[in-house]
Amino acid sequence: MDRPRIIVTAVVLALLGAIVPIVAMYHFSWVLAVQEEHDRLELFANRAIARADILLRDATGALREIDRFTGDRCSAGHIARMRQLTINTRSIEEMGYFENGLLKCTSWGSTEGSVAQTDPDFTTRDGVAVTARMQPEANRDHPLMALRYKDHNVLVDPVRFVDVIVDPGIQLALATNKGVLLGTLNGPDSARIGKIITGPGKGLDDGHLFATARGADWIAVASEPESQIVDSVRRQRLLLLPLGAFIAAFAIGLVVWLSRRRLSPLRELQIAVRKREFIVHYQPIVELRTGRCIGAEALVRWRRPDGSLVRPDLFIPLAEESGLIAAITDQVVAHVVLDLNRLLVANRSLHIAVNLSPADVETARILPVIEKALQHTGIRPRQIWLEATERGFVNIDSARSTLIRARELGHAVAIDDFGTGYSSLSHLEGLPLDALKIDKSFIDTIATNSATSSVTPHIIDMAKTLKLKIVAEGVETQAQADYLLERDVDYGQGWLFAKPMPAAEFIAYCRRMKPSA
Numbered sequence: 001m002d003r004p005r006i007i008v009t010a011v012v013l014a015l016l017g018a019i020v021p022i023v024a025m026y027h028f029s030w031v032l033a034v035q036e037e038h039d040r041l042e043l044f045a046n047r048a049i050a051r052a053d054i055l056l057r058d059a060t061g062a063l064r065e066i067d068r069f070t071g072d073r074c075s076a077g078h079i080a081r082m083r084q085l086t087i088n089t090r091s092i093e094e095m096g097y098f099e100n101g102l103l104k105c106t107s108w109g110s111t112e113g114s115v116a117q118t119d120p121d122f123t124t125r126d127g128v129a130v131t132a133r134m135q136p137e138a139n140r141d142h143p144l145m146a147l148r149y150k151d152h153n154v155l156v157d158p159v160r161f162v163d164v165i166v167d168p169g170i171q172l173a174l175a176t177n178k179g180v181l182l183g184t185l186n187g188p189d190s191a192r193i194g195k196i197i198t199g200p201g202k203g204l205d206d207g208h209l210f211a212t213a214r215g216a217d218w219i220a221v222a223s224e225p226e227s228q229i230v231d232s233v234r235r236q237r238l239l240l241l242p243l244g245a246f247i248a249a250f251a252i253g254l255v256v257w258l259s260r261r262r263l264s265p266l267r268e269l270q271i272a273v274r275k276r277e278f279i280v281h282y283q284p285i286v287e288l289r290t291g292r293c294i295g296a297e298a299l300v301r302w303r304r305p306d307g308s309l310v311r312p313d314l315f316i317p318l319a320e321e322s323g324l325i326a327a328i329t330d331q332v333v334a335h336v337v338l339d340l341n342r343l344l345v346a347n348r349s350l351h352i353a354v355n356l357s358p359a360d361v362e363t364a365r366i367l368p369v370i371e372k373a374l375q376h377t378g379i380r381p382r383q384i385w386l387e388a389t390e391r392g393f394v395n396i397d398s399a400r401s402t403l404i405r406a407r408e409l410g411h412a413v414a415i416d417d418f419g420t421g422y423s424s425l426s427h428l429e430g431l432p433l434d435a436l437k438i439d440k441s442f443i444d445t446i447a448t449n450s451a452t453s454s455v456t457p458h459i460i461d462m463a464k465t466l467k468l469k470i471v472a473e474g475v476e477t478q479a480q481a482d483y484l485l486e487r488d489v490d491y492g493q494g495w496l497f498a499k500p501m502p503a504a505e506f507i508a509y510c511r512r513m514k515p516s517a
Helices: 003-067 076-088 158-162 190-197 226-260 265-274 312-322 325-346 358-363 366-374 396-408 425-429 455-465 478-486 503-513
Strands: 092-099 102-106 129-134 144-149 152-156 171-176 181-185 202-205 208-214 218-225 278-287 293-303 351-356 384-389 413-418 435-438 469-473 491-493
Touching (some): 003 092, 003 208, 003 226, 076 092, 076 102, 144 158, 152 158, 190 218, 218 226, 265 325, 293 503, 312 325, 325 351, 325 358, 325 366, 325 503, 351 358, 358 384, 366 384, 384 396, 455 469
Parallel strands (some): 293 351, 351 384, 384 413
Antiparallel strands (some): 092 102, 129 144, 202 208, 278 293, 278 491
């Protein structure tokens, strides 16, 4: 897009950015207030469903329990057991036994007359037949719910199904899935409830906000007058209008910024991965005793199209957070094979260390990638070292599995930047490691009076105890190299020997240094 068009577009977007947020805040203040109330109403409706499920479960449990009674029906023991279950089950008002379709006895004793079973409105998944509303003989003004399982039934007061604590002004109703109203709280209009049950889950009807919840056997409706959200709207507006003004200012600034920089860091990184803009530099690793180069660490670099390099500490955290690190690691492996194939085949003592992300250590995803990359190259697996930082050992069992598999494939495994993360001696003892790399922060303390200067010899001693090869990172002075050599440290890596370099320079360096045979 040319410069004038970008400017015109930016001006239009800036105007929209100034106007739209203010207008939108007026609308959103209402939308958010309604959404907030809908969520609150839905919460109460779900509580009613949960309450109904509990009562149904308790009543069903009592019915199944009395069905297992082995004595004679309507005997003193049978009636006593029904009475006990009625008293112990809070949701039950009465329990009865039917024989040949007629009520023979209840939890209060034998019955006289002919009370017939009622036809159920529906049957639950547990096989309980439910009659939503029936008129008991004792109190015909107060209908009850009947639940029957085989020859026994229980009577439940529907009011118990909506015995839920709600905020002032909230109305609650519970109905069957077929729309039969069971119980209400705070007097909702039954006609409105009937219409709501057949409609959408949330909305506004006849000046009332409502939300429904559906269970396996019930539908609950919670509602409140629309007038109750006036204060909520006003509160939202007081909050959102200043926010709208801020967003308008931010939008204008964002348009200006985006006109100069049209891509976010993550988007740039995604494009870089897709266009394979990553290269590898190699920092030599030398044998301290002889000074010979025995390998290198592969260090990824992001080379932009303009030729500038982005430091790893500026993009690696974003790559790990976004999951792009896997694709970057794959490109590093491909570069190592492409750059150094002939060198590694010609000098079998050389190895290249590849850094693994914590995700790769945990999942072992990278191992088949490396195995495939080495096919038909002549490079031996032992020439590819795998380095994992201590952050990769948080899930110690997964890490151990990955490292065992890596060694089975022939790779050497090293713990990188040791001393800066989560590792302990017990962790190291349980991990199949070949080498330990001492972090530069500890090497920097050599021959100083810092508080951590005494840590380095302890790390060296620990590595020797575990029979691990030792690589000292960040060696920059001859005094540091001499100190490490005196303590029989195997290898060193740092600017004293060489800085990270492109593949061609590393190959020349190796030939110049005459790598060990």
